[in-house]
Amino acid sequence: xxxxxxxxxxxxxxxxxxxxxEKEAVMNRLKRIEGxxxxxxxxxxxxxxxxxxxxxxxxxxxxxxxVGHSLLERHTHHCVASAIKNGNGEEAIDELMKVIQxxxx
Amino acid sequence: xxxxxxxxxxxxxxxxxxxxxEKEAVMNRLKRIEGxxxxxxxxxxxxxxxxxxxxxxxxxxxxxxxVGHSLLERHTHHCVASAIKNGNGEEAIDELMKVIQxxxx
Amino acid sequence: xxxxxxxxxxxxxxxxxxxxxEKEAVMNRLKRIEGxxxxxxxxxxxxxxxxxxxxxxxxxxxxxxxVGHSLLERHTHHCVASAIKNGNGEEAIDELMKVIQxxxx
Amino acid sequence: xxxxxxxxxxxxxxxxxxxxxEKEAVMNRLKRIEGxxxxxxxxxxxxxxxxxxxxxxxxxxxxxxxVGHSLLERHTHHCVASAIKNGNGEEAIDELMKVIQxxxx
Numbered sequence: 001x002x003x004x005x006x007x008x009x010x011x012x013x014x015x016x017x018x019x020x021x022e023k024e025a026v027m028n029r030l031k032r033i034e035g036x037x038x039x040x041x042x043x044x045x046x047x048x049x050x051x052x053x054x055x056x057x058x059x060x061x062x063x064x065x066x067v068g069h070s071l072l073e074r075h076t077h078h079c080v081a082s083a084i085k086n087g088n089g090e091e092a093i094d095e096l097m098k099v100i101q102x103x104x105x
Numbered sequence: 106x107x108x109x110x111x112x113x114x115x116x117x118x119x120x121x122x123x124x125x126x127e128k129e130a131v132m133n134r135l136k137r138i139e140g141x142x143x144x145x146x147x148x149x150x151x152x153x154x155x156x157x158x159x160x161x162x163x164x165x166x167x168x169x170x171x172v173g174h175s176l177l178e179r180h181t182h183h184c185v186a187s188a189i190k191n192g193n194g195e196e197a198i199d200e201l202m203k204v205i206q207x208x209x210x
Numbered sequence: 211x212x213x214x215x216x217x218x219x220x221x222x223x224x225x226x227x228x229x230x231x232e233k234e235a236v237m238n239r240l241k242r243i244e245g246x247x248x249x250x251x252x253x254x255x256x257x258x259x260x261x262x263x264x265x266x267x268x269x270x271x272x273x274x275x276x277v278g279h280s281l282l283e284r285h286t287h288h289c290v291a292s293a294i295k296n297g298n299g300e301e302a303i304d305e306l307m308k309v310i311q312x313x314x315x
Numbered sequence: 316x317x318x319x320x321x322x323x324x325x326x327x328x329x330x331x332x333x334x335x336x337e338k339e340a341v342m343n344r345l346k347r348i349e350g351x352x353x354x355x356x357x358x359x360x361x362x363x364x365x366x367x368x369x370x371x372x373x374x375x376x377x378x379x380x381x382v383g384h385s386l387l388e389r390h391t392h393h394c395v396a397s398a399i400k401n402g403n404g405e406e407a408i409d410e411l412m413k414v415i416q417x418x419x420x
Contacts, residue, residue, distance in 0.1 A: 012154035034142045041135045049117035050180035057173045058207045068162045075155035084399045102163045189294045222364035244352045251345045259327035260390035267383045268417045278372045285365035312373045
């Protein structure tokens with residue numbers, strides 16, 4: 001069902017698979033963010049004050065940025081570093097720069 | 106259950122209650138965002154490529170910004186404008202500026 | 211000479227002219243920012259370390275955001291509030307929302 | 316004179332010195348940004364409309380982001396890639412992540 005939201009599948013995988021612990025840490029954060037999104041749905045339904053909803057949206061953005069940054073960090077330490085060592089650094093760095101630019105917009 | 110994520114309750118309400126249509130429009134966007142958050146949970150579980158997950162996180166941030174902007178717009182047109190007409194503009198504008206600053210961080 | 215960088219002239223003016231003190235406060239900040247921009251020019255000429263230059267660019271961005279926020283605050287307190295009181299609020303708020311959106315991109 | 320704005324000197328240098336052409340390209344952008352900053356000083360002195368000044372500040376921010384991104388790109392292709400190849404990748408990547416985080420704030 002959620003598949004409709006997934007970006008087009010790339011066939012790539014992280015060079016080093018995420019460990020159970022890593023997955024759990026990211027999942028916990030994402031579950032919390034999902035709860036926060038449901039929280040603001042309830043706020044809107046209850047006709048809560050606009051500024052209170054806005055503060056909450058800003059908190060979700062920051063939480064997403066944190067997850068994003070930790071994924072970016074892992075990606076650079078593993079996938080990008082590995083590509084550089086294997087002589088495929090240029091492509092990996094270009095891809096990295098592109099996603100960083102996307103985040104800063 | 107989601108209550109734990111709600112910011113401290115302010116007693117304020119939008120000066121003009123959200124109409125059923127307005128609520129529906131915001132709720133649809135938030136439901137979609139909730140689906141996107143679940144989508145990236147599945148991506149992490151499936152050990153999908155880091156950059157694909159990052160692109161999706163960036164899309165959620167943009168979707169949240171859009172919801173935030175539309176709430177901000179409504180808030181300014183109704184709550185802030187009304188406060189200004191009633192001679193309580195200073196406080197309402199200070200509050201508005203603070204929430205805008207929070208978003209830009 | 212700098213005129214080439216100015217956006218197309220709008221005929222509008224702040225409803226309440228900036229006082230000498232207000233102009234001075236903004237000008238001091240802008241002079242400091244100009245100095246910072248010249249500072250990074252020197253850093254580039256001296257082939258200084260990339261990350262050091264980047265940190266400085268980030269500092270200039272933050273300084274510009276601060277000036278921007280203070281101008282936005284004054285604009286809302288004076289121009290927007292005045293337009294709302296005079297029954298021209300809609301247009302002033304739309305313009306405000308547009309410039310806020312531009313900043314958040 | 317501008318030295319007061321320089322961050323504390325790090326002894327590091329780009330692993331591959333900037334070429335004359337690279338320096339020129341960055342300097343041209345920075346000279347243009349300096350002109351834009353002087354442009355908004357003139358706008359403030361002339362008591363130009365707040366929103367016009369704000370649009371111009373937003374343009375400078377975007378121009379700085381572009382310079383920053385191109386420096387970041389070069390830094391990653393040369394300094395970070397070289398550190399990774401020489402077995403000092405961890406430190407270089409941590410530094411990179413930190414400066415990216417600083418930019419996103």
